[in-house]
Amino acid sequence: MVPAQPAARHTVRAGGAAVIPGLRQPRNTPTRTASFDHPATPGWPDRQGALLLRGIATAIVHLSEVPNPGTFALPYAPPVQQALDGVVLTCLLMKADPPESVPQLVEWCSTSTIDNLSFPVPPDLAPPGSRLVDRDTRQPTQICYELALSGVDPTAQQVGRQAMDDAAELCRDNDSPDTYRALRELLINRPVLTGRELATLPSDGTGLELLAAPLRDLYVSAPASHLDLDTRTYTACGHCRTLLHPTVDGELVCERDACRLRGTVKRGREYQADDNGGTHLLIRPLRQWVSGPGVLERQLAKRLQKYGAVVQLWPSYGTYGLHVRFPCGQSWAVEVKDWSSAALLGTSARPPAADPPYDRCFWAVPRIRLQADTGYQNRFRIHETSPSAARLELVGIDDLVRAARQQLAAVPDRHAPTEPPPPAEGLF
Numbered sequence: 001m002v003p004a005q006p007a008a009r010h011t012v013r014a015g016g017a018a019v020i021p022g023l024r025q026p027r028n029t030p031t032r033t034a035s036f037d038h039p040a041t042p043g044w045p046d047r048q049g050a051l052l053l054r055g056i057a058t059a060i061v062h063l064s065e066v067p068n069p070g071t072f073a074l075p076y077a078p079p080v081q082q083a084l085d086g087v088v089l090t091c092l093l094m095k096a097d098p099p100e101s102v103p104q105l106v107e108w109c110s111t112s113t114i115d116n117l118s119f120p121v122p123p124d125l126a127p128p129g130s131r132l133v134d135r136d137t138r139q140p141t142q143i144c145y146e147l148a149l150s151g152v153d154p155t156a157q158q159v160g161r162q163a164m165d166d167a168a169e170l171c172r173d174n175d176s177p178d179t180y181r182a183l184r185e186l187l188i189n190r191p192v193l194t195g196r197e198l199a200t201l202p203s204d205g206t207g208l209e210l211l212a213a214p215l216r217d218l219y220v221s222a223p224a225s226h227l228d229l230d231t232r233t234y235t236a237c238g239h240c241r242t243l244l245h246p247t248v249d250g251e252l253v254c255e256r257d258a259c260r261l262r263g264t265v266k267r268g269r270e271y272q273a274d275d276n277g278g279t280h281l282l283i284r285p286l287r288q289w290v291s292g293p294g295v296l297e298r299q300l301a302k303r304l305q306k307y308g309a310v311v312q313l314w315p316s317y318g319t320y321g322l323h324v325r326f327p328c329g330q331s332w333a334v335e336v337k338d339w340s341s342a343a344l345l346g347t348s349a350r351p352p353a354a355d356p357p358y359d360r361c362f363w364a365v366p367r368i369r370l371q372a373d374t375g376y377q378n379r380f381r382i383h384e385t386s387p388s389a390a391r392l393e394l395v396g397i398d399d400l401v402r403a404a405r406q407q408l409a410a411v412p413d414r415h416a417p418t419e420p421p422p423p424a425e426g427l428f
Contacts, residue, residue, distance in 0.1 A: 054150060056083045057140075059102075060148075109144075131143075132144040149348075164318065222281040242256070334362045335364070336365075363395075377394050
């Protein structure tokens with residue numbers, strides 16, 4: 001949960017000069033309640049708004065990762081203070097009421113939508129109605145992490161990426177691709193572990209002996225924000241197996257869009273907080289960027305293999321998601337990308353290294369993203385920034401399967417089975 005932080009206030013002097021800490025209305029000026037949904041001033045460049053929004057998202061991610069909010073002390077981390085200062089200055093320029101504290105800024109992030117701010121941002125930067133903080137769980141939303149990742153200080157993914165890179169390098173140095181694949185399967189199948197399970201994994205026949213040290217960086221003690229205080233239990237999602245989050249109304253929800261869109265919550269395994277060495281949760285960047293897409297990649301591999309393609313998951317220690325080979329000799333590189341913002345995904349578009357080599361390169365998007373935004377693929381193309389992105393083909397997962405079946409059908413005397421309805425995406 002984004003912690004309720006001490007209120008470090010800003011004060012504004014009569015001449016508009018900012019004093020830190022301070023930016024409060026002067027005594028001879030009527031006090032106004034903070035209001036951020038103020039009509040934007042014409043001429044404010046969208047690019048400046050996008051940079052500010054990314055800074056706010058980075059601040060929210062920093063605040064959400066405070067290990068024990070109850071022991072939080074000033075000063076704020078630099079990204080948090082910079083975000084608050086930037087919002088205050090922008091509101092003053094826009095003649096809007098600024099937030100007076102970080103808690104007020106966090107509250108705004110949960111109540112105001114990105115498309116209704118006091119400063120303009122590119123209209124297709126985020127899906128309509130998106131927020132940086134989930135109103136029900138007070139956690140950063142997926143779009144918040146996507147914005148933070150695309151910012152100057154991409155904290156949202158740095159920790160997870162470095163941990164995965166270190167694990168891949170260790171496996172590569174020991175010529176152990178099976179260990180790397182075992183790690184990827186672990187992150188998909190078991191995003192929650194007890195302390196005892198985490199301690200014994202490297203010696204229980206899982207093939208993870210090499211990764212005893214890196215594993216300790218991938219899982220952290222489950223946050224108290226996920227805990228049922230009455231029963232002292234954590235409850236896993238019965239669909240994706242990560243922990244369900246209590247809402248402000250006392251309900252349980254999953255952080256994953258694929259689970260929420262099913263309309264019902266499925267309760268899975270319960271973990272007693274005080275038993276078996278406590279409960280440990282895969283860090284959020286890996287849940288979002290590795291575990292979630294990994295479920296979809298594994299499902300996709302099974303569908304392609306059924307029709308006769310030869311599929312290798314996470315080749316060359318995770319260079320990309322799937323290497324798909326066809327009887328005709330052609331090969332594809334495929335990665336599943338589950339991003340809510342097609343625009344931000346477009347700015348990050350780069351083809352993966354050709355290891356192993358491939359003839360075509362695809363980024364495959366879950367069905368729910370294309371159904372929610374019929375212009376998703378166009379927005380992706382509009383926001384591509386790298387010339388090499390032209391080599392990427394952005395398609396829906398179901399479209400990719402159809403294209404693969406056509407490729408397989410081109411081989412003489414080949415009779416592929418009839419495809420059943422596609423499975424629910426990202427679920428066990």
